[in-house]
Amino acid sequence: MDTHSPALPQFGFDNSFSRQMEGCFVAWQAEAAQAPVLLQFNKALAEELGLDPVALNSEAGTAIFAGNQVPEGAAPLAQVYAGHQFGGFSPKLGDGRALLLGEVIDRHGKRRDIQLKGSGRTPFSRSGDGKAALGPVLREYLIGEAMHALGVPTTRALAAVATGETVYREIPLPGAVLTRVSASHLRVGTFQYFAARGEVEQVRALADYAIERHYPEVSGAENPYLAFLLAVANAQAVLVSKWMSLGFIHGVMNTDNMTISGETIDYGPCAFMDATSPQTVFSSIDTQGRYAYGNQPAVMAWNLARLAETLIPLVSDDKDQAVEILTEMVNTVPDTYEEHAIAATRAKLGLTSAAPDDVELVNELLAAMEQGGADFTLTFRRLSDAVRGDAVPVQNLFSGLTGINAWLERWRARLAQDDLAPETRAQQMDQVNPIYIPRNHKVEEALASAVEDGDMSAFTNLLGVVSDPCREADGQQDYAMPGPQASVPYQTFCGT
Numbered sequence: 001m002d003t004h005s006p007a008l009p010q011f012g013f014d015n016s017f018s019r020q021m022e023g024c025f026v027a028w029q030a031e032a033a034q035a036p037v038l039l040q041f042n043k044a045l046a047e048e049l050g051l052d053p054v055a056l057n058s059e060a061g062t063a064i065f066a067g068n069q070v071p072e073g074a075a076p077l078a079q080v081y082a083g084h085q086f087g088g089f090s091p092k093l094g095d096g097r098a099l100l101l102g103e104v105i106d107r108h109g110k111r112r113d114i115q116l117k118g119s120g121r122t123p124f125s126r127s128g129d130g131k132a133a134l135g136p137v138l139r140e141y142l143i144g145e146a147m148h149a150l151g152v153p154t155t156r157a158l159a160a161v162a163t164g165e166t167v168y169r170e171i172p173l174p175g176a177v178l179t180r181v182s183a184s185h186l187r188v189g190t191f192q193y194f195a196a197r198g199e200v201e202q203v204r205a206l207a208d209y210a211i212e213r214h215y216p217e218v219s220g221a222e223n224p225y226l227a228f229l230l231a232v233a234n235a236q237a238v239l240v241s242k243w244m245s246l247g248f249i250h251g252v253m254n255t256d257n258m259t260i261s262g263e264t265i266d267y268g269p270c271a272f273m274d275a276t277s278p279q280t281v282f283s284s285i286d287t288q289g290r291y292a293y294g295n296q297p298a299v300m301a302w303n304l305a306r307l308a309e310t311l312i313p314l315v316s317d318d319k320d321q322a323v324e325i326l327t328e329m330v331n332t333v334p335d336t337y338e339e340h341a342i343a344a345t346r347a348k349l350g351l352t353s354a355a356p357d358d359v360e361l362v363n364e365l366l367a368a369m370e371q372g373g374a375d376f377t378l379t380f381r382r383l384s385d386a387v388r389g390d391a392v393p394v395q396n397l398f399s400g401l402t403g404i405n406a407w408l409e410r411w412r413a414r415l416a417q418d419d420l421a422p423e424t425r426a427q428q429m430d431q432v433n434p435i436y437i438p439r440n441h442k443v444e445e446a447l448a449s450a451v452e453d454g455d456m457s458a459f460t461n462l463l464g465v466v467s468d469p470c471r472e473a474d475g476q477q478d479y480a481m482p483g484p485q486a487s488v489p490y491q492t493f494c495g496t
């Protein structure tokens with residue numbers, strides 16, 4: 001080790017949560033990692049956060065990302081929360097293997113949390129070891145960055161550090177720490193923790209904090225807490241409509257994994273669907289299919305109902321009246337979702353206007369895709385070829401042509417109602433229908449090579465490809481293709 005220590009990276013922390021939200025966390029320290037190595041560093045994100053990438057991409061930065069050094073101005077803490085997990089309520093979860101280092105104000109003036117995940121045990125660890133394995137850390141890094149590039153609100157990854165330690169799951173695995181950046185780590189489960197304990201004033205303080213941080217525009221509303229619920233519902237509806245438009249399956253939509261900000265969080269057993277089917281489930285623990293692709297909008301609404309319940313005492317002293325008003329609001333969620341979903345799908349189909357039959361048009365396509373075993377991502381992408389005059393690439397994705405041909409005819413008639421030059425339309429479609437998503441077999445390949453051989457090149461290549469998902473590039477055809485049909489369905493495992 002060097003005898004003189006280099007200047008430590010500066011974050012300029014401004015920690016509103018630790019200042020204002022007493023009772024919602026425990027101040028805590030990370031466990032030091034034995035031999036940290038910085039495997040991945042997100043220079044573009046560091047710049048967006050107003051940080052110095054050179055100072056961070058260093059030994060001093062590595063020590064911070066490993067939890068070995070507390071950066072100046074940080075106030076590390078573990079947050080408390082509860083949550084419905086697969087429908088059953090756990091009254092006390094909390095950050096069992098994560099620590100919020102603090103908050104920074106980014107280049108756009110937005111407040112962002114910087115959190116270590118996998119940094120050791122906390123008072124909320126229960127029987128867990130507080131650690132994370134390298135595979136799941138890299139998976140969260142990769143999918144989060146892909147989602148960001150696809151225009152989906154998401155937490156992001158600033159760094160991934162290998163700890164040099166072994167963590168034990170079913171087998172011994174290399175350990176790692178992820179540095180995660182988010183709009184905040186407030187979850188539906190954060191509200192549930194205090195509501196379940198009858199701590200109404202703490203729920204109010206949380207709601208006031210969340211409004212100030214995420215939805216300041218609702219603070220002037222007649223009833224700010226109702227307006228807050230609607231704002232969260234809208235953000236979640238936007239989010240889930242984006243997931244659905246990309247064939248993304250989160251896999252663990254527990255209320256502790258649902259943010260108040262509307263960002264996707266906690267990439268565990270998530271995956272993108274290949275062949276189209278609403279029943280698609282990848283997670284090995286989701287045996288009932290609760291979080292299947294087609295159930296996601298309904299689960300989102302269910303989770304929002306759990307948030308609404310926590311707000312009952314804030315809405316009115318008359319409980320019956322509060323329940324009535326909140327129920328009415330929760331009942332509007334499916335329509336809000338449908339509005340966002342149809343708007344997203346119209347863009348995918350190259351439609352520039354709205355017609356009453358569009359929902360039916362979309363449903364007919366999805367049915368044909370399901371029946372024809374068509375790849376979700378490529379079907380939408382290849383529709384732009386059809387606009388340019390060649391329907392063969394999209395037809396080739398279907399096992400039989402009757403369904404898709406009938407649909408193409410109907411779609412062409414509908415396109416004729418929207419006056420737009422074919423090439424312009426095709427280009428607009430190519431901007432919303434990605435050619436590259438993190439294909440399951442490519443993700444597995446990249447993680448296996450990083451974990452088993454210590455070789456990060458496949459990961460780096462894949463990260464590069466999915467970071468520019470809509471621009472088709474030479475030499476990358478392989479990344480666009482679904483994996484070889486496995487005899488066993490693809491399964492993902494929780495990142496624990």
Ligand code: AMP
Pocket residue numbers: 093094095096097098124125126127128129130131132257266268494495496
């Ligand atoms: P997750 O499945 O990552 O959303 O985590 C659900 C809950 O389990 C959270 O309270 C986590 O902090 C906790 N948890 C998950 N893995 C571990 C672990 N290895 N050690 C301690 N707590 C964990």
Ligand code: MG
Pocket residue numbers: 256257266
């Ligand atoms: Mg979680």
